Amino acid sequence: MNDQPAPPDRRNFFQHAMLGTAGAGLALASSSHVTVASEPKEQSTRDPVIANRVDVLVVGGGTAGTIAAIQAGRAGAKTMLVERGSQLGGTMTTGGVAFPGLFDAWGKQVIAGIGWELVRESVELDGGELPNFAKVPQRHWQNQVYTNQFLYAILAEEKCHKAGVELAYYEFPQAATRVADGWQVDCVGFGTQRRILCKQIIDCTGGAEVVGMLGFDRLREEVRQPGSMLFKIGEEHQPGREQVHRLYVHGADSSNSRTVTQANLTGRRSVLAKVRAEKKRLMQLQPETGFRESYRIVGETMVTVNDYTSGRLFDDAISNAFYPVDLHTKTGVRPKPLKPGTVPTIPLGALIPKGSRDLIVAGRCLCSDQLANSGLRVQASCMGMGQAAGVAASLAAQTGTTPMEVPLAEIHKVLREHGAIIPGKA
Known part of the structure; x- marks a missing residue:
């Protein structure tokens, strides 16, 4: 006869274990529950191809693309954003450069609008501090805004949802062809084939x-600028309060999946070697290399370093x-500060691929020489470009024209309505 008590069932075991742990004064991680909304029947996984018809398609949900999509949606355009990764923000979030600069110059704010709204709300929700733009810093980085990259990503999603923007993660275009009233863009993701018919494309792929x-x-x-793998060893990273460590990845190339893979592997190997050498704990590691430079368009207008450093006010300046x-x-890097009072501008023509219609870009891929691009590529400037591109594309879709032919006064008007600062009017 067996006098041993019967073993508790699995549920009772965990209940006893939890009570015992709680009684010992140990903290337990709690679980919350949410339910994913069901996929519409017309988009079930049995369908060979999912079809979407929109006014504006934004490709790339990074620094510029997120703002472009929110702006297009707020301006009344039916908008879809396709992003190859798992979240919005790009360099800000996946790359980990969560200190976007710069929104101010010479004692006043020069870039605002939707990008600033998102950054400001991220800081406020995180209980952080915003710099005093009325104060001219001795060094440019002293007016950087520290943001919590995790909050930024989910706040961006919320703003997309409120603007009616449909998000498609883990997908990327495989083909794009001209059709009667715009573009047909065929995208592929794992388990997904999608055909998008759109009137305008905003390319924010970097x-x-x-x-x-x-x-x-x-x-x-x-020879391109190196990428950076961001990490933190030794001490816990405090998002929204500090920068992380940076390791240069020379030869980093973001132009295809193979070269991105090599950049990531190279960066991670170097971080691992550093951890072993310094014998400290690895506390933070970004999932992807942050890339500074890739292809740029040949546009209707090129921004040269002389345009940039002289603060040229272009006739079609939009940001x-x-x-x-x-x-x-x-x-290394030796920043060359701009002369006091200089505020560069970005022309609409630098966002338009030469000879194109119904197509606009935003972000670091604008038409510019390498030195000008080294200043233009930063996040605040890319946000301003993204918002302008979102306005131009949405107006073009609504009026049946192309972004370059939308009256500049109309673009400026909508930008003002959505909080942007118009060049020459700051």
């Missing part, structure tokens, strides 16, 4: 990937920019 797919000219230097000329090389 390397003008859609522009290249369509056969328009692009340019890039043979301000502000940052030192900031070229990173194998010997």
